[in-house]
Amino acid sequence: MAGYLVSDTRKVTTHRFMEMKQKGEKISMLTSYDFTTAGIVDAAGVDGILIGDSASNVMAGNTTTIPITIEQMIYHARSVTNAVKRALVVCDMPFGSYQADCSDGVRNAIRIMKESGCDALKLEGGVEILDTVRRILDAGIPVMGHLGLTPQSINKFGTYAVRAKEEQEADKLMSDAKALAEAGCFAIVLEKVPAKLAAMVTAEVPVPTIGIGAGGATDGQILVVADMLGMTKGFSPRFLRRYADLNSIMTDAIGNYVSDVKSSDFPNESESY
Numbered sequence: 001m002a003g004y005l006v007s008d009t010r011k012v013t014t015h016r017f018m019e020m021k022q023k024g025e026k027i028s029m030l031t032s033y034d035f036t037t038a039g040i041v042d043a044a045g046v047d048g049i050l051i052g053d054s055a056s057n058v059m060a061g062n063t064t065t066i067p068i069t070i071e072q073m074i075y076h077a078r079s080v081t082n083a084v085k086r087a088l089v090v091c092d093m094p095f096g097s098y099q100a101d102c103s104d105g106v107r108n109a110i111r112i113m114k115e116s117g118c119d120a121l122k123l124e125g126g127v128e129i130l131d132t133v134r135r136i137l138d139a140g141i142p143v144m145g146h147l148g149l150t151p152q153s154i155n156k157f158g159t160y161a162v163r164a165k166e167e168q169e170a171d172k173l174m175s176d177a178k179a180l181a182e183a184g185c186f187a188i189v190l191e192k193v194p195a196k197l198a199a200m201v202t203a204e205v206p207v208p209t210i211g212i213g214a215g216g217a218t219d220g221q222i223l224v225v226a227d228m229l230g231m232t233k234g235f236s237p238r239f240l241r242r243y244a245d246l247n248s249i250m251t252d253a254i255g256n257y258v259s260d261v262k263s264s265d266f267p268n269e270s271e272s273y
């Protein structure tokens with residue numbers, strides 16, 4: 001019941017992520033959006049926790065990450081930081097909070113840091129957002145990049161298909177990764193790109209790469225916690241490994257509760273005052 005045995009219980013830092021790459025120690029990350037889940041995820045030994053804007057899908061039932069607001073992200077992120085003792089906590093900057101202009105981006109980044117208590121922020125995109133990334137870094141806020149499938153741009157691309165299969169897009173991804181690393185990002189998420197390309201980026205950039213659907217050569221992996229626990233039905237991309245079937249476990253437990261209430265089995269005398 002102890003989860004993965006963590007030998008080093010100190011709070012994980014962005015510097016530690018860099019050290020782990022240098023030592024070849026793989027980095028494990030999961031998302032969380034609430035206090036109760038984040039407490040379990042942290043205690044089980046994950047190195048990093050992302051408050052993903054996938055909360056828009058997983059928590060709120062929207063079909064994309066587009067509608068989630070800064071206020072909603074801060075609410076989720078505060079709930080997570082209230083629980084986490086060890087993992088590095090990274091918060092997604094939501095769509096609209098950094099794309100319009102640099103100053104907006106920096107102000108929103110500062111606000112999320114102040115109000116959520118998280119350790120770092122993640123922004124989607126490459127050279128298009130490089131000035132904003134630099135300014136946020138200048139403000140003393142660690143930034144994680146995110147390249148490949150960037151769900152905040154779904155309306156531009158139209159599909160969630162694998163990215164950077166063609167040479168031109170692969171070249172752009174490589175130069176984006178190098179630019180983000182050079183600007184000072186402490187890590188880069190690579191989402192749904194060919195394993196070969198992710199391996200090349202991982203070899204060429206000095207900062208850790210965290211993959212989701214990017215093969216086994218990245219410095220770390222990330223999954224959406226509700227997906228890997230088998231709570232989300234109807235989301236089955238090939239990169240997803242299900243480590244539990246919580247959907248069945250919850251359905252059975254809730255069905256038993258309903259039966260017990262209907263049959264007046266619950267509550268019994270020892271459960272009453």
Ligand SMILES: Nc1nc(=O)c2c([nH]1)NC[C@@H]1CN(c3ccc(C(=O)N[C@@H](CCC(=O)O)C(=O)O)cc3)CN21
Nearest residue numbers: 054057058065151159160161224227232235236237238
């Ligand atoms: N529950 C959940 N898990 C995620 O990993 C996640 C979210 N939500 N929401 C935000 C983004 C969107 N993500 C996605 C969305 C779709 C695919 C995907 O592979 N979809 C289809 C294929 C689509 C296509 O080829 O056009 C699939 O095979 O399931 C992958 C990642 C990752 N993120």
Ligand SMILES: CC(C)C(=O)C(=O)O
Nearest residue numbers: 031052053054189212
């Ligand atoms: C899938 C990860 C990388 C993410 O950005 C999210 O959960 O929002």
Ligand SMILES: [Mg+2]
Nearest residue numbers: 052053054092
């Ligand atoms: Mg995200």
